[in-house]
Amino acid sequence: MAGGKAPVLTPRSEDFPRWYQDVLNKAELADNGPVRGTMVIRPYAYALWERMVAEVDTRIKAAGAENAYFPLFIPESYLQREAEHVEGFSPELAIVTVGGGKELEEPVVVRPTSETVIGEFMAKWIQSYRDLPLLLNQWANVVRWELRPRVFLRTSEFLWQEGHTAHATEADARDYAEFILRSVYRDFMVEVLAIPVLVGAKIAEERFAGATNTLTCEAMMGDGKALQMGTSHELGQNFARAFDMSYLDEHGAQQMCWTTSWGVSTRMMGGLIMAHGDDAGLRVPPRLAATQAVVLVVRDDDGSVTPAAAELASSLERAGVRVRLDDRVSTGFGRRATEWELKGVPVRVEVGPRDLADGQVVVARRDDGTKVTQPLGGTPEAVVALLDDVQAAMLVSATEARDVRTVDVDSVDDALEAARTGFARLPWRLVDAPAIQRMGSSAVTVRCLQTVDGDLPGTTPADELVAVCARSY
Amino acid sequence: MAGGKAPVLTPRSEDFPRWYQDVLNKAELADNGPVRGTMVIRPYAYALWERMVAEVDTRIKAAGAENAYFPLFIPESYLQREAEHVEGFSPELAIVTVGGGKELEEPVVVRPTSETVIGEFMAKWIQSYRDLPLLLNQWANVVRWELRPRVFLRTSEFLWQEGHTAHATEADARDYAEFILRSVYRDFMVEVLAIPVLVGAKIAEERFAGATNTLTCEAMMGDGKALQMGTSHELGQNFARAFDMSYLDEHGAQQMCWTTSWGVSTRMMGGLIMAHGDDAGLRVPPRLAATQAVVLVVRDDDGSVTPAAAELASSLERAGVRVRLDDRVSTGFGRRATEWELKGVPVRVEVGPRDLADGQVVVARRDDGTKVTQPLGGTPEAVVALLDDVQAAMLVSATEARDVRTVDVDSVDDALEAARTGFARLPWRLVDAPAIQRMGSSAVTVRCLQTVDGDLPGTTPADELVAVCARSY
Numbered sequence: 047m048a049g050g051k052a053p054v055l056t057p058r059s060e061d062f063p064r065w066y067q068d069v070l071n072k073a074e075l076a077d078n079g080p081v082r083g084t085m086v087i088r089p090y091a092y093a094l095w096e097r098m099v100a101e102v103d104t105r106i107k108a109a110g111a112e113n114a115y116f117p118l119f120i121p122e123s124y125l126q127r128e129a130e131h132v133e134g135f136s137p138e139l140a141i142v143t144v145g146g147g148k149e150l151e152e153p154v155v156v157r158p159t160s161e162t163v164i165g166e167f168m169a170k171w172i173q174s175y176r177d178l179p180l181l182l183n184q185w186a187n188v189v190r191w192e193l194r195p196r197v198f199l200r201t202s203e204f205l206w207q208e209g210h211t212a213h214a215t216e217a218d219a220r221d222y223a224e225f226i227l228r229s230v231y232r233d234f235m236v237e238v239l240a241i242p243v244l245v246g247a248k249i250a251e252e253r254f255a256g257a258t259n260t261l262t263c264e265a266m267m268g269d270g271k272a273l274q275m276g277t278s279h280e281l282g283q284n285f286a287r288a289f290d291m292s293y294l295d296e297h298g299a300q301q302m303c304w305t306t307s308w309g310v311s312t313r314m315m316g317g318l319i320m321a322h323g324d325d326a327g328l329r330v331p332p333r334l335a336a337t338q339a340v341v342l343v344v345r346d347d348d349g350s351v352t353p354a355a356a357e358l359a360s361s362l363e364r365a366g367v368r369v370r371l372d373d374r375v376s377t378g379f380g381r382r383a384t385e386w387e388l389k390g391v392p393v394r395v396e397v398g399p400r401d402l403a404d405g406q407v408v409v410a411r412r413d414d415g416t417k418v419t420q421p422l423g424g425t426p427e428a429v430v431a432l433l434d435d436v437q438a439a440m441l442v443s444a445t446e447a448r449d450v451r452t453v454d455v456d457s458v459d460d461a462l463e464a465a466r467t468g469f470a471r472l473p474w475r476l477v478d479a480p481a482i483q484r485m486g487s488s489a490v491t492v493r494c495l496q497t498v499d500g501d502l503p504g505t506t507p508a509d510e511l512v513a514v515c516a517r518s519y
Numbered sequence: 520m521a522g523g524k525a526p527v528l529t530p531r532s533e534d535f536p537r538w539y540q541d542v543l544n545k546a547e548l549a550d551n552g553p554v555r556g557t558m559v560i561r562p563y564a565y566a567l568w569e570r571m572v573a574e575v576d577t578r579i580k581a582a583g584a585e586n587a588y589f590p591l592f593i594p595e596s597y598l599q600r601e602a603e604h605v606e607g608f609s610p611e612l613a614i615v616t617v618g619g620g621k622e623l624e625e626p627v628v629v630r631p632t633s634e635t636v637i638g639e640f641m642a643k644w645i646q647s648y649r650d651l652p653l654l655l656n657q658w659a660n661v662v663r664w665e666l667r668p669r670v671f672l673r674t675s676e677f678l679w680q681e682g683h684t685a686h687a688t689e690a691d692a693r694d695y696a697e698f699i700l701r702s703v704y705r706d707f708m709v710e711v712l713a714i715p716v717l718v719g720a721k722i723a724e725e726r727f728a729g730a731t732n733t734l735t736c737e738a739m740m741g742d743g744k745a746l747q748m749g750t751s752h753e754l755g756q757n758f759a760r761a762f763d764m765s766y767l768d769e770h771g772a773q774q775m776c777w778t779t780s781w782g783v784s785t786r787m788m789g790g791l792i793m794a795h796g797d798d799a800g801l802r803v804p805p806r807l808a809a810t811q812a813v814v815l816v817v818r819d820d821d822g823s824v825t826p827a828a829a830e831l832a833s834s835l836e837r838a839g840v841r842v843r844l845d846d847r848v849s850t851g852f853g854r855r856a857t858e859w860e861l862k863g864v865p866v867r868v869e870v871g872p873r874d875l876a877d878g879q880v881v882v883a884r885r886d887d888g889t890k891v892t893q894p895l896g897g898t899p900e901a902v903v904a905l906l907d908d909v910q911a912a913m914l915v916s917a918t919e920a921r922d923v924r925t926v927d928v929d930s931v932d933d934a935l936e937a938a939r940t941g942f943a944r945l946p947w948r949l950v951d952a953p954a955i956q957r958m959g960s961s962a963v964t965v966r967c968l969q970t971v972d973g974d975l976p977g978t979t980p981a982d983e984l985v986a987v988c989a990r991s992y
Contacts, residue, residue, distance in 0.1 A: 077640065080597070081627050084590035086640055089655070092587045114565045117557035118629075118660055118676050119613075124553070140592075141617040142629065145675075146664030147610050154554050156591075156615065156629070167550065167559055182562070187591055187660065191619030202618075203591050 054384060057325050062269040067197075069319055073328050073388040076197045076315075083195035083202030090389055091315060093336035095205065098314060099185065101238050101334070102207060105230040109222075111181035111209055116163050118187070119154040124162035127288040131161065134255020138190040140202070156189040161256065161281070161307055164210045165289035172303065174294045175214055179222065183209040198316035199273070199519050206311035212291055212303040219304035220259075220280055224502055226308045227261040227278040235275055239314070240331040240440040241265045241321045242448055243275055244469075244514060246494025247503050251482070254307075258282035261502060264493045264514065266448040267320035270468040272493045272516040275317050278308035316519070321444055328390030329412055331440050332433040338368045339429055340391045344379045344398030355397040358407070358425060362395075365426035367433070387412060392436045393429055413440050458484060461515045465490040474511040489517050527857060530798050535742040540670075542792055546801050546861040549670045549788075556668035556675030563862055564788060566809035568678065571787060572658065574711050574807070575680060578703040582695075584654035584682055589636050591660070592627040597635035600761040604634065607728020611663040613675070629662040634729065634754070634780055637683045638762035645776060647767045648687055652695065656682040671789035672746070672992050679784030682751075685764055685776040692753055692777035693732075697975055699781045700734045700751040708748055712787070713804040713913040714738045714794045715921055716748055717942075717987060719967025720976050724955070727780075731755035734975060737966045737987065739921040740793035743941040745966045745989040748790050751781035789992070794917055801863030802885055804913045805906040811841045812902055813864045817852045817871030828870040831880070831898060835868075838899035840906070860885060865909045866902055886913050931957060934988045938963040947984040962990050 055068040070076050075091035078084070087095060103113075119142065125132045140156040143149060157163070164182065172180055185207045192202045209226060213219040227245060235243045243263040253260040257279035265275050283302050285291070291303040322329040332338050341359040346352050352373045359371040370391075372382055379396075386394055396408040407425055410417040413436050420428050451468025455461045458481045464470035465488070474495055485491065495503055495511045503511055528541040543549050548564035551557070560568060576586075592615065598605045613629040616622060630636070641653055658680045665675045682699060686692040700718060708716045716736040726733040730752035738748050756775050758764070764776040795802040805811050814832040819825050825846045832844040843864075845855055852869075859867055869881040880898055883890040886909050893901050924941025928934045931954045937943035938961070947968055958964065968976055968984045976984055 077643075079590035079592070080594050080636065080639065081590060081592040084592055086590065087588040089585035089587045093585070095588075096586065112562035112566070113569065114562045115560040115568075115678065117552035117554060117559065118662065119552070119554040119557055121553050137620050139617075139619075140615045142613045143616045144612075144614040144626075146612070146666065153617075163553065166553065170550075189591065193619060205588065 053325065054388065055325060055327065058268055058323070065323070065325075066316075066320060069323055069327055069388070070197055073390070075319070075328070078195075078197060081202070083192040085197045085201045085203070087312070090336075094318070094330065094334060095312060095315060097334050097336050098234075098238075099207075102230065102234050102310060103185070105234055106183050106207065106209065109181070109226060109230055110179075111183040111211065113184060114182050115184055115186070116160050116167070118157055120157050120160070120163045122153050122155050124166065125155060127162065128256050128284055130284070131256035135159070135190070138192075140189045140191055157186070158188055158190045159307070159309075160184065160186070160188075160208055161210065161285050161305075162289070165285045165291060165305070168210070168212050168303075168305075169289045169291045172212060172291055172293050175296055178212060178214045178293060178303070179218060180212045181209075181222075182211065183207055196316075196519075198312055198319070201312070204312045206309050209306070209308045211306045212286070213305070214293065214295070214301065214303070216282070216304045219306050223259070223261060223278045223280045223306040223308065224504075226306070227263065227276070227502070231263050231276040231278065231308075231310060235263055235265070235314075236441065238331065238333045239318060239321075240333075240437060240444055241275070241317060242441060242445040244494060244496065244500060245502055246496035246514060248277075248494060249482075249492045249513075252491065254279045256281060256284050258284070262494050264516075265317050265321055266451065266469060266516075267317070267519065268323060268447075269320070270451050270466075270517070272469065272514075272518040273313070273317045273320065274493070274518070275314055276308070276310035279306060281305040281307060320519075322390070322440060327388035329440065330390040330392060332392045332437045335390075335392055336368060337370045337389075337391050338433055339393040339395055340370045340372050340386050341395045341397060342379065342382060342386070343371075343373045343375055344396050346373070346375045347399060351397055351399050351402055354402055354422075358395065358397060358422070361426045362429055365430055367426070367429055393432055395425065395429065411436055413443070461485065462488055462490060465516050468516065469493070470515040471512045472515055473509075474513045475509040477513050485515060490515050491518060493518060526798065527861065528798060528800065531741055531796070538796075538798075539789075539793060542796055542800055542861070543670055546863070548792070548801070551668075551670060554675070556665040558670045558674045558676070560678075560785070563809075567791070567803065567807060568785060568788060570807050570809050571707075571711075572680075575703065575707050575783060576658070578707055579656050579680065579682065582654070582699060582703055584656040584684065586657060587655050588657055588659070589630075589633050589640070591630055593630050593633070593636045595626050595628050597639065598628060600635065601729050601757055603757070604729035608632070608663070611665075613662045613664055630659070631661055631663045632780070632782075633657065633659070633661075633681055634683065634758050634778075635762070638758045638764060638778070641683070641685050641776075641778075642762045642764045645685060645764055645766050648769055648774075651685060651687045651766060651776070652691060653685045654682075654695075655684065656680055669789075669992075671785055671792070674785070677785045679782050682779070682781045684779045685759070686778070687766065687768070687774070687776070689755070689777050692779050696732070696734060696751045696753045696779040696781065697977075699779070700736065700749075700975070704736050704749040704751065704781075704783060708736055708738070708787075709914065711804065711806045712791060712794075713806075713910060713917055714748070714790060715914060715918040717967060717969065717973060718975055719969035719987060721750070721967060722955075722965045722986075725964065727752045729754060729757050731757070735967050737989075738790050738794055739924065739942060739989075740790070740992065741796060741920075742793070743924050743939075743990070745942065745987075745991040746786070746790045746793065747966070747991065748787055749781070749783035752779060754778040754780060793992075795863070795913060800861035802913065803863040803865060805865045805910045808863075808865055809841060810843045810862075810864050811906055812866040812868055813843045813845050813859050814868045814870060815852065815855060815859070816844075816846045816848055817869050819846070819848045820872060824870055824872050824875055827875055831868065831870065831895070834899045835902055838903055840899070840902055866905055868898065868902065884909055886916070934958065935961055935963060938989050941989065942966070943988040944985045945988055946982075947986045948982040950986050958988060963988050964991060966991060
């Protein structure tokens with residue numbers, strides 16, 4: 047690199063997985079935990095997760111669900127009550143066999159998900175049709191033993207929310223599962239994360255263990271691979287039967303409930319990094335950002351710059367901007383600017399002695415790297431407007447990046463070719479069992495089935511659906 | 520109960536533990552989980568916990584600590600690095616021996632607390648004095664196997680926050696531990712929970728396993744027993760040495776850190792119930808309440824009352840009141856009023872057809888049971904003012920209840936007598952080892968040592984301190 051600066055990160059084009067790992071380390075986002083597959087979420091990344099939680103939680107509450115908390119430990123026997131469920135989760139379980147210094151009589155499972163234990167209590171709480179729908183959610187950690195862990199994407203422990211609802215009819219359950227996918231998950235991902243997710247239904251082989259239908263939000267990452275960002279399941283009467291979730295209807299007849307479950311997790315942190323990151327680091331969309339703007343003191347030789355920068359930071363805060371002041375002048379400006387770039391703070395306001403003497407500051411946007419000089423007085427209003435621009439621009443640019451790598455094809459061959467760099471949209475009627483197997487041997491899967499217009503399948507006949515095929519995380 | 524109504528709850532004076540259990544059930548707060556010692560936190564109680572989290576989290580952030588997340592699973596070997604720590608926690612551990620279908624080579628412990636795993640990472644992150652203080656916090660579940668579980672008070676799994684900080688000097692660590700106890704915990708408990716906690720230091724025998732000093736907030740429950748509501752520990756250099764948390768000081772010399780840890784948990788839910796509850800149920804202080812006021816439609820024969828009540832609820836919401844509308848007129852008014860009483864909602868606004876015709880509503884306060892008739896127009900302002908009154912009155916009444924059962928004594932005999940109904944304040948110089956043992960055989964312990972004025976001991980000479988003695992949960 048004669049004469050040049052060594053890049054802080056491995057370039058994405060050179061080695062995408064290593065770039066991802068570099069971002070995690072250099073932006074101080076997360077570390078591997080000491081027990082294989084676990085992770086440590088560092089403060090900067092955790093603040094982003096807290097913002098995700100707040101935004102998703104608001105939408106979940108608006109959807110009428112109430113938060114509750116169920117135990118981490120589940121009797122092993124509970125999982126066995128639903129045949130597909132236990133078959134799906136058994137290979138991933140962590141099992142506690144010793145408690146309080148003694149071998150346990152019945153080993154307990156560390157929850158991989160909570161359909162079973164929540165089903166047990168819903169059955170107690172639901173008596174009559176008046177108790178329905180019962181709409182619950184919990185924010186919790188879950189454990190699924192991972193053989194090939196990767197921080198945020200596949201970890202043995204992760205944080206998530208899991209919604210669990212019981213309804214009187216199949217149609218009610220279906221409507222609610224669809225509502226969550228569209229109005230909670232997609233809305234959050236598009237409007238806040240600025241990630242233009244596709245929605246669709248999983249094919250039978252890819253469904254949640256115990257579900258009759260799994261709806262999904264799928265995002266395209268910077269390397270053209272797909273990431274499943276969130277799912278919403280119709281569980282039919284599988285868990286209702288297993289846990290006897292029944293109710294007396296208006297006519298006094300005993301009926302079985304219909305249930306759903308749905309979740310998003312810290313995996314979205316991985317999606318955020320890989321959908322928006324560039325060779326300089328993370329790029330955080332303003333609506334998500336815990337720090338939307340950083341006011342940087344460039345240099346302060348006579349002690350007059352820091353107070354002015356602090357005053358500007360206060361006025362930004364009063365204007366509703368989540369702002370941070372960086373007055374660590376004992377560290378070089380370039381190094382600090384690189385740090386905030388790495389961390390993807392959407393807007394940097396650089397306050398230096400010369401600009402200040404001229405009554406101005408430099409405002410830099412992280413998404414496209416442009417810088418403008420801005421009169422000091424109007425800075426708060428300018429930054430507020432700029433944050434909106436950045437939010438919109440990031441969604442546009444992510445949508446363009448996705449669309450340019452999405453190809454309509456009409457053969458499995460062409461789908462495989464297109465899936466090398468992005469998404470292939472293939473008529474579902476062309477995908478038979480051998481085709482799925484053939485794609486599988488190239489690590490390509492059907493990410494979801496959707497209508498030609500990109501909506502959930504609903505009642506659309508199968509032979510009119512499109513299969514979105516891609517490599518995936 | 521000829522002619523009378525059977526009480527909904529066991530009276531407190533008759534059987535306090537059973538009253539507590541009745542409140543948990545009837546107010547739909549919590550259930551026992553299927554695995555012994557675990558609990559299910561139901562939506563109404565979880566909403567209170569969310570409010571506790573929000574209020575405590577705001578204070579923790581104001582104290583400069585940042586949230587992060589560390590793994591649930593800790594290698595068994597980590598705990599063994601600090602001798603007192605492993606000795607203290609070993610009998611309470613839940614141990615995972617099987618993961619992903621295989622016996623694990625090294626069993627992993629489900630965290631009972633996170634000093635060890637956080638110590639390991641702090642040691643990596645701290646290099647120089649510039650990295651200090653390092654102030655971290657996490658909201659998490661922890662597991663301590665309980666032989667005599669009681670919901671919220673002693674559960675095998677509970678939710679809490681655990682703060683972990685590293686400092687350059689012993690004085691810095693001490694100051695921070697005291698700041699957390701006073702300005703985060705006591706402030707929250709007094710100002711929001713309306714529980715007049717005592718502060719003090721634990722005697723050596725009652726310290727956290729691995730601490731050099733444990734500070735505590737102790738509250739008096741409705742039966743005169745004490746509940747430890749939160750603790751803040753100076754850990755000296757015990758964990759710093761065990762995990763090699765050292766730093767380069769200004770002069771380039773290697774120094775060992777001084778650390779603290781501090782936590783409050785869902786145990787506070789038990790404290791809330793037992794400090795404020797009465798024979799009609801829970802009483803929630805307004806600043807904590809997730810629902811501060813409920814607008815109850817008494818009856819609605821012509822369909823005109825519900826819209827008026829809904830309009831009133833909206834105007835209360837606009838006035839900043841966390842309000843709920845109860846328009847379930849198919850259920851009798853008395854039954855619903857009892858339900859909200861049980862749940863301890865601070866203010867009930869009862870809207871009935873006759874009052875409405877007269878342009879008025881009935882406003883009932885939960886804390887003292889009084890009801891007033893209120894012109895409809897001024898209701899939002901009146902409720903806002905009333906909520907402040909209720910908050911203040913609840914603190915006054917809890918303080919009076921505590922003070923009337925707190926006795927200054929000057930012998931162990933008198934302390935034992937006083938501790939039958941409340942707290943005894945006994946000069947610490949009178950408490951020798953045999954005295955502690957004698958008290959112990961009556962289930963009385965030294966809850967904390969404090970100055971005569973009720974402050975933390977600080978540098979006060981030991982023979983001027985007061986030992987607060989009581990039975991406890």
